Amino acid sequence: MMGVIKSIEELEKIREQARELINLRKDNENKTRIVVGMGTCGISAGARQVLLAILDELKKRNISDVIVTETGCIGMCRFEPMVDVIKPNQPKVTYVNVDADKARQIVARHIVNNQVVDEWVIPNI
């Protein structure tokens, strides 16, 4: 992407693109977080594919202000892979038995359209 920046408008355009380079390092308190359970139980149940699917879906949709991170086992191993979605100023939503396909839909429905996917949310046990 090297080339002479010929105008202020072009500089602004490059800034917009470049923002994604450092976005992950700034204002992280106010961003939506997706947390994937990556304990031994989560990994053996396929959490890795879930994580990759989420990253891929975010990339396809050009979403860069979402933090994707992992966490350890929380003790409900039979529900793994588990994914938490935490939007700013909203209660945490936990999805259970997620697979790659569900993960993509969670991104589409919950992250993009702000609709909680009720049927995959953790049951009240």
Added chain:
Amino acid sequence: MEIYRAHILVCRGTGCTASGSEPVMEAFEKEIEKHGLSKEVKVLLTGCLGLCELGPNIIIYPEGTYYCRVKPEDVPEIVEEHLVKGRIVERLLYKERAVEERMRALTDINFYKRQKRVALRNCGLINPEIIEEYIANDGYRALAKVLTEMTPQQVIDEVTRSGLRGRGGGGFPTGRKWQFAKDAPGDIKYVVCNGDEGDPGAFMDRSILEGDPHTVLEAMAIAGYAIGAKEGYIYVRAEYPLAVKRLEIAIEQARERGLLGKNILGTGFEFDIFLRLGSGAFVCGEETALLASIEGRRGEPRPRPPFPAIEGLWGKPTLINNVETYANIPPIILNGADWFASIGTERSKGTKVFAIGGKINNTGLVEIPMGTTLREVIYEIGGGIPNGKQFKAVQTGGPSGGCIPASLLDMPIEYDTLTQAGSMMGSGGMIVMDEDTCMVDIAKFFLTFTQDESCGKCPPCRIGTKRMLEILERVTNGEGREGDIELLESLAKNIKASALCGLGQTAPNPVLSTLRYFRDEYEAHIREKKCPAGACKALITYEIIADKCKGCGLCVKVCPSAAITGERRQPHAIDREKCLKCNSCFERCPFGAIAKK
């Protein structure tokens, strides 16, 4: 553009590079590759994070987890635990000394909490070798703003209103300097950046040049626009190879991007920057000597006036500012003079970067708002004095400054308060001394430095500092005479009044300030032939306290001159003739049985 879920920032400033961050970075790259995480996790280098003492330092985003003293062996565990399983590696977190609590994020720890990073805003946040990262964090936006929305005079007015003063030592109001250079008659003018940071223990400018070189380029271009210059020179020490390399990369990238050169951003403005390397002469930090050195002449100062703003590089009007001063310019343009003036105190605006060293727990780089007290810097940010020792004094301003005693710890850090206390802001070195430091010895140390670095052009500096140094050597060798103190004072007064440049004019300051606050130590050296701090070798003797000595023999083993003898389990003795006063036995004895007198 690839989206990464995590960024691993490895500090590649000089401090962390020296403690081994390069192999750590390589280990991360290898380990990330091995785990197949290359598309999710990005490893990149960044500038100085400040806590050089604890290097190699790394930060992992998005959590902002701060790991210190990371070794290549630790890397597989960090990748496996933190990046694969999401579990923080507790043992590598920073431990807050006062509370013994492990802190996860850099922003949580006391060292950072009290800081305000303006000049260092990009250090430790961006990769200094990639111009897009600088652009992403508002880089070159200030330049765009001045070129399209402001007249040169408006730029200068903004800088003047901000209250910014020179960060290199003199503390001259920056806006006024710019105005002089703008008003000076002439078609050809130059902008110069003074990166000849020579104070012992100071590394503020180096960290900025290494961690955020583009900010200096951008500010110089802004200055060029303001005063009407087309060329700039950065004079940087050859002893800073990393800073030179990053500057070279930055200049090349800025030229490729058309942010330096002709018709910048399509506005018709033309400006380019060239590097000049200094070869280590302290005096070249003095502006007229620096200009002479850029021109290829011997680095010697000349009398002022004419000031460089009127007659500088190749006889043309020249604006010289220090690295840190420039680093403040883009934020002032973007956020406004009022924003900048709201930080700090009435007469000292903004922040100041300090390199804290000496007898302090958190050796490193800090940026604090003006008006912060010395106590806050030394105890809260710096983490206090190691090994439970007592604070004695802090030297600010390097060899041109002076020491400030414990009684003034609550003094706010400002240009004027420091000057009143007999020291100066200087460029921002801060050397902390504890009870074991002899103040006469410290004065001798700094004077040895300035004497050594005196260019020899003017006699007060060349001969005067030599005579002062001889007296100090005499005093610390136990050969001090009555009248030495008065002689030092009179020499100091005359040198200050008559030396040609700042080097000579300030060289006596360490002597004067130690005399002002620690005169009793000088007197003890001269009259009683004693060094109260136990630092001057000629004035101390080592003795074994028979009651405390268990005859363990450890001191015998460490003594390099076989001066200690004794039967096992019986009190030992030191042969004063053979003793080299190396302090080894004193440090080794587990029973405190060795006395220094």
